[in-house]
Amino acid sequence: MDFRLSPEEEAFRQEVRSWLREHLPRDWEEQVSEGESWEFTRQFARKLAARGWVVPHWPREYGGLGLSLWQQLVFREEMAYHRAPLGYIAIGADWAGPTIIVYGTEEQKREHLPRIARAEVMWCQGFSEPNAGSDLANLQTRAVRDGDDYVVNGQKIWTSGAHRADWMILLARTDPDAPKHKGISYFLVDMKTPGITVQPLIDMMDNHSFNQVFFENVRVPARNLLGEENRGWYMATTTLNFERSSIGGAAAARRLLEDLVGYVRDASLPGARPLDDPRVRYQLGEAAVELEIGRLLSYRVVSLQARGLVPSHEASVAKLYNTEMGLRLARRGLAVLGLYGQLRPRSPWARLRGRFERQYLWMTGMVVGGGTSEIQRNLIAIRGLGLPRD
Amino acid sequence: MDLGLDEQQEMLRNFARDFLEKECPEQLVRQMEEDEKGYSPDLWRKMAEQGWMGLIIPEQYGGAGMRITDLAVLLEEFGRFLVPGPFIPTVVLGAYPIMLAGSEEQKQRFLPRVAAGELIMTMALTEPSAKWDADGVQMEARQEGNEWVLNGTKLFVQDAHVTDYMVVAARTGKGASPEEGITLFLVDSRSPGIKFELLRTIASDKQCEVTFENVRVPGENVLGEVGKGWPVVHRTKLLAAVAACSYLVGLAQQDFDITLNYAKERVQFGRPIGSFQAIQHKLADAVIDVDGCRFITYKAAWSLQENEPDAELMVSMAKAWCSEASRRVVAHGQQIHGGIGFTKDYKIQLYFRRQKWMELMWGDADYHRELVAQKLAI
Numbered sequence: 001m002d003f004r005l006s007p008e009e010e011a012f013r014q015e016v017r018s019w020l021r022e023h024l025p026r027d028w029e030e031q032v033s034e035g036e037s038w039e040f041t042r043q044f045a046r047k048l049a050a051r052g053w054v055v056p057h058w059p060r061e062y063g064g065l066g067l068s069l070w071q072q073l074v075f076r077e078e079m080a081y082h083r084a085p086l087g088y089i090a091i092g093a094d095w096a097g098p099t100i101i102v103y104g105t106e107e108q109k110r111e112h113l114p115r116i117a118r119a120e121v122m123w124c125q126g127f128s129e130p131n132a133g134s135d136l137a138n139l140q141t142r143a144v145r146d147g148d149d150y151v152v153n154g155q156k157i158w159t160s161g162a163h164r165a166d167w168m169i170l171l172a173r174t175d176p177d178a179p180k181h182k183g184i185s186y187f188l189v190d191m192k193t194p195g196i197t198v199q200p201l202i203d204m205m206d207n208h209s210f211n212q213v214f215f216e217n218v219r220v221p222a223r224n225l226l227g228e229e230n231r232g233w234y235m236a237t238t239t240l241n242f243e244r245s246s247i248g249g250a251a252a253a254r255r256l257l258e259d260l261v262g263y264v265r266d267a268s269l270p271g272a273r274p275l276d277d278p279r280v281r282y283q284l285g286e287a288a289v290e291l292e293i294g295r296l297l298s299y300r301v302v303s304l305q306a307r308g309l310v311p312s313h314e315a316s317v318a319k320l321y322n323t324e325m326g327l328r329l330a331r332r333g334l335a336v337l338g339l340y341g342q343l344r345p346r347s348p349w350a351r352l353r354g355r356f357e358r359q360y361l362w363m364t365g366m367v368v369g370g371g372t373s374e375i376q377r378n379l380i381a382i383r384g385l386g387l388p389r390d
Numbered sequence: 391m392d393l394g395l396d397e398q399q400e401m402l403r404n405f406a407r408d409f410l411e412k413e414c415p416e417q418l419v420r421q422m423e424e425d426e427k428g429y430s431p432d433l434w435r436k437m438a439e440q441g442w443m444g445l446i447i448p449e450q451y452g453g454a455g456m457r458i459t460d461l462a463v464l465l466e467e468f469g470r471f472l473v474p475g476p477f478i479p480t481v482v483l484g485a486y487p488i489m490l491a492g493s494e495e496q497k498q499r500f501l502p503r504v505a506a507g508e509l510i511m512t513m514a515l516t517e518p519s520a521k522w523d524a525d526g527v528q529m530e531a532r533q534e535g536n537e538w539v540l541n542g543t544k545l546f547v548q549d550a551h552v553t554d555y556m557v558v559a560a561r562t563g564k565g566a567s568p569e570e571g572i573t574l575f576l577v578d579s580r581s582p583g584i585k586f587e588l589l590r591t592i593a594s595d596k597q598c599e600v601t602f603e604n605v606r607v608p609g610e611n612v613l614g615e616v617g618k619g620w621p622v623v624h625r626t627k628l629l630a631a632v633a634a635c636s637y638l639v640g641l642a643q644q645d646f647d648i649t650l651n652y653a654k655e656r657v658q659f660g661r662p663i664g665s666f667q668a669i670q671h672k673l674a675d676a677v678i679d680v681d682g683c684r685f686i687t688y689k690a691a692w693s694l695q696e697n698e699p700d701a702e703l704m705v706s707m708a709k710a711w712c713s714e715a716s717r718r719v720v721a722h723g724q725q726i727h728g729g730i731g732f733t734k735d736y737k738i739q740l741y742f743r744r745q746k747w748m749e750l751m752w753g754d755a756d757y758h759r760e761l762v763a764q765k766l767a768i
Contacts, residue, residue, distance in 0.1 A: 001399065001459050002392050003692050009391075070391060261767045275767055278760075285759035288766050289686075289707045296393070296685035297678070303393040313677070321678050374667075380677055381670035385650055388665040 009070050016078040023047050024084055029345075029353070038164065041085040045119035048089070055093045055117045057242045062101055062109065063117035072243040073302045080248035081255050087161060087209075092116040092123035096169045098242055099186070103227035103235055112167070112188065124165035126156040126189070126213060127236065134375050136171075137180045137233055141215060143172035143187065149219040150174070150187065152195075155212060158369070162198045162211035165191050170220075175230050186232035188224045195219070205361045243305065244315045245298035249322035249366070250291065253329050256359060257287055259352050260333050274336060283332040291329070294322045313384025320376035327363035330356055393685055399463045406467040409440065414471045416737055422474035426588070427552050428596035429475025437477070438507020447485055451501035458629065458695035462636040462687060469640025469748075472740055474595070476510050476549035482633045483548070483626060484511020487557050487574065491614030491622040496576065500555070513557040514544040514577075514600055515623060522627065522753050524620050525568035529602065531560035531575065538562075538575060538612070540583075540605040550598040551586040553579045558602075563617050574619035576611040593747035628694055628705045631752040635687040635712040638748050642680050642716040645741040649673070649723040656728075663726070672722045679715035686711050703765045710758035713749040720745045 005013070024044065025031060032040045048054050057072045058064025067075065079086060097116045100108055115121045132139035141154025152172055162168070168189040175183030189196075195218035201210040227235050261284065264274040274280045297318045301311045333356035334341035345354035367373050381387045395403060413433055422428050437443065446461050447453025461481070468477065485504045488496055503509040519526045529542030540560055550556060556577045563571035577584070583605040589597045614622050650673060653664030663669050690708035693701040720742045724731045731738045749755075 001395060001688055001692055003689050004696075005391050265767055281760060281763035281767070282756075284767060285710065285761075285763035288762050289710045289759065292689075292704075292707050293682040293686055293711055296689060297681060299391065300393050300681070300685055303391065306392065307394065314681075317678055317681060320674075321682075374671070377671040377674035378667065380674035381664075381667075384677065385664075385670075385673055387650075387654065387670050387673065388662055390661060390665050 005070060005074065009068075009074055012067075012071050013074045013078060016075055017082075019051065019053075020078065020082045020084065024082060029083070037085070041088045042119075044085055045088040049117065049119040052117075054089050054119045055097060057093075058097060058101065058113075058117070062097075062113045069243050069302050069306045073245060073247050073299070076243065076245075076247050077251040080251035083252070083255065088122050088164075089116075089119055091125050091161070091165075091169070092121065092167075094242070095125055096123045096167070096188070099169065099235055099238075100188075100226065102238065103186070105223075107223070108188065108226065121166040122161060122164055123167045123169060124159050124162045124191070124211075124213075126159055126162075126168045126170040128158045129155060130157050134372055137184065139171055139173060139184065141170075141172045142176070143174050143185060143220065145174070145222070146219075148222050150185075150222060150225065152187075152189070152215045152218040152220055154215050156215075157201065157210075157212050159198075159211045159213045160209050162191070162213050163200065163208070167191060168213070169226075171232050171236060174232075178230060181233045183230055184232040184236075185229050186226040186235050187220050188226055189218070189220050190224075193218050193220065203365065205358065243302055244311060244318075245301040246315070246318040246322045247295070247298040247302075249326050250294040250298050253291055253294065253322070253326050256329060256333065256355060257284075257291055259355060260284065260287070260336060263352055264336060280336050283336055287329050287332045290325045294318075294325045297321050313380045316371075316376040316379045316384070319370065320373050320380070323363065323366045324373060326359070327367055330360035330363050334360055393688065395463060399460060402460060403463050403467060405440075406442075406464055407470070409436075410467055410471040410473060414473050416740070419472045419474055419740060423594035428549065429552065433473075434475060434510075435507055438505075441505070443477070443481060443485075443507050444501075444505025446481065447489065447501050447505045451497055452505040453501065454505075458632065459688065459691045462632060462691035465633050465636035466640035466643075466684075466687075469637035469642075470644040472641065472744060476512060476552055476596075478630070478633050478637070479512035479548045479553070480504060480510050482630050483513035484509075484553075484555065484557055486629055487513065487613060487622050487626045488576075490625055491574070491619075495610075496613065500576070509555065510549070510553045511555050511557065512548050512550050512553045513559070513623075513626065514547045514550060515559050516544065516546045518543060518545050520546065522757065523568065524572060524623075527559050527561055527568075527572050527620075529558075529560045531562050531573060531607075533562070533609075534606075536609040538573075538607045538609065540575065540577070540602040540607060542602055544600040544602070546589070547598045547600050549596050550579065550600045551588060551596065555579060556600070557613060558607075559619055559623055565617070569620040569624075571617050572619040572623070573616050574613040574622055575607045576613050577605065577607050581605050581607070591747065593744040595744070595747055627752055628702060631705050631709045631758075632687065632691050632694060634748045634751050635683065635690065635708045638712045638716040638745065639680070639683045639687050641741055641745060641748065642683055642712075642719040645720045645723045645738065645745075646673075646676050646680050648738055648741075649676075649726050653726055669726055672726060676719045676722050679719050683712045683715050683719075703762060706753075706758040706761040706765070709753055710755045710762060713755040713758070716745050717749055 052065045056065040056067045060066045129139045143150040143152045170187040170189045171184050173183050174185040195216045197214040199212045200208045301314050301318050304311045340351045343350040441454045444453030445456050449455040488500050531538045531540045558575045558577045562573040565571040583603040585601045587599040653669050656663045686708045690704040693704040723738050727738050730736050
């Protein structure tokens with residue numbers, strides 16, 4: 001039992017922090033207009049790449065830095081705490097790349113990994129469909145072999161960044177007669193291929209992040225099949241040997257709580273100081289306790305991995321708890337802010353830059369995305385506790 | 391960083407689990423609820439033989455010189471088996487303040503006997519005001535020659551009636567703040583003028599009302615400095631809160647394990663009730679609560695042990711969390727068991743009632759949440 005990071009890990013944390021101070025202005029969200037924010041994100045990814053920090057968790061032979069699990073955790077923690085914009089690199093670095101590393105041919109590795117590592121390409125993830133959400137294995141998009149190609153028809157949804165992406169990791173059905181988990185294949189798809197249409201799906205925050213993607217007779221070369229045909233489901237759900245702690249949520253929440261603490265201590269606010277209100281102190285105290293629990297549940301995943309164990313339901317515990325904790329934090333923050341809580345960013349009266357209004361909406365999505373809270377509870381019950389399905 | 395037990399702690403845990411499974415069966419737990427003393431001298435002696443009373447007492451005083459995290463690991467098993475008796479009072483509330491503030495002579499006099507299992511102790515801190523803070527200490531001690539004379543009432547004193555000595559907090563002067571002017575006394579529990587009255591509690595544990603009527607305490611039995619007892623109490627409270635959390639970790643884990651097993655075996659509508667999502671999701675939430683209890687308790691114990699700057703914050707976080715999370719766990723335990731859980735014969739109620747006891751001891755969630763907020767923002 002030891003809750004201290006090693007001196008090397010602490011030094012690495014300092015290194016990441018000073019780099020961020022240099023390359024990411026503290027108030028970058030203020031300075032960068034909404035129109036410029038995509039370009040800012042792309043530029044930031046290039047800076048990260050120059051440092052090897054797009055894929056620091058990858059093995060060295062593939063352009064990574066081979067960080068230890070605890071270093072990976074520290075890295076993610078610092079990035080999230082400092083609100084670094086990582087949208088450009090996430091799917092490539094954490095999904096496409098690691099899966100290619102494990103299942104890709106030499107040619108696929110050569111073609112894709114260096115470009116992901118250098119942040120030259122952006123990836124999106126074509127998994128979910130209108131009728132394959134929580135029941136992802138029910139996906140119906142078809143890929144039919146035709147000569148040297150597969151011909152893809154169907155529809156994807158919730159595809160973050162599809163309108164920016166160069167490539168997609170795609171799950172499509174290649175054997176409609178097999179049991180549903182056993183007829184799915186994993187493809188790497190060039191988004192410029194004819195027949196792909198991307199349609200925006202605006203979220204309730206007014207962001208354009210999601211899309212619907214339509215496939216109409218899209219020809220995907222057979223060499224872009226990843227791994228074996230019909231093994232896609234198992235590849236997509238394979239445990240990869242990278243940190244899976246959901247630490248980002250806890251770290252981002254910590255920063256928000258610090259903002260909130262700063263607010264309640266602010267003596268220049270009109271009226272009574274919020275901190276003197278016992279209800280406010282209740283919210284703060286509870287938020288701080290829950291935050292520490294979330295952090296520890298994330299650390300526990302890495303602690304298991306660092307002992308060479310493979311976390312299963314423990315990763316679900318961390319995801320479930322940290323997203324729900326983040327949502328509760330948003331509600332607590334809004335309760336503390338009162339009427340001001342409803343104001344959006346860039347509203348002249350907004351407090352804390354409208355962050356809690358954003359967090360409230362965002363976290364309402366996060367307890368759904370990436371496996372809903374209910375699905376996580378099912379996983380914990382069935383995989384973790386061995387409860388029967390029926 | 392590593393959130394798990396080290397090898398020695400694993401050994402301690404495994405040994406304690408095997409030992410208590412054999413020596414502290416449910417039947418004994420039930421007997422001790424009815425027993426006036428509330429503990430088994432036989433089990434007490436056997437635990438002493440394992441060196442548990444001296445676990446955190448330095449080797450030079452006959453202890454094992456182990457650390458706070460080790461004690462937490464052991465107490466987790468105590469919670470799992472609901473070990474009855476004055477172990478926490480003796481080790482945490484009696485020996486620990488002597489380790490913190492005792493003179494060499496006092497350490498020599500008390501600690502080896504505690505370690506040997508020959509001395510049972512507790513701390514008499516709370517009064518009818520039922521406050522954990524220094525202003526709750528109103529009992530007076532006045533000096534007469536080389537002696538002190540104690541008058542007043544202490545309430546919620548754990549296992550006082552079976553103790554040999556009590557650490558008594560009393561007011562010897564008025565200072566600028568309530569924390570000043572409190573003195574600790576090592577009081578022979580058989581001194582004339584002391585009366586014990588057992589309280590009837592939800593957990594059927596043995597808390598006492600202790601009345602002091604002109605109880606005379608020799609000057610050499612002042613623990614620490616006159617008027618400066620509160621910091622010792624404060625530090626002891628931190629360890630006591632960690633001890634309560636550790637006990638709750640084991641209690642919640644065991645309640646959960648029993649409940650999980652029941653959910654797999656109990657059949658209704660032709661299927662195990664654990665196959666219903668209504669039950670599964672309760673159990674999934676309980677997993678998080680138990681895990682949270684364990685890791686925040688480990689962190690609090692470790693922070694206290696290492697004298698980390700945020701140790702007090704961690705202890706308050708731990709007690710705030712464990713108090714409520716363990717309550718959620720045992721509430722799910724009752725609900726999932728249905729009617730059988732409400733019967734005295736079935737074991738789950740033993741956990742349910744004791745959870746409330748430990749939830750309240752050394753500050754409940756409201757109390758510690760307020761401390762967290764204060765430490766955070768003020």
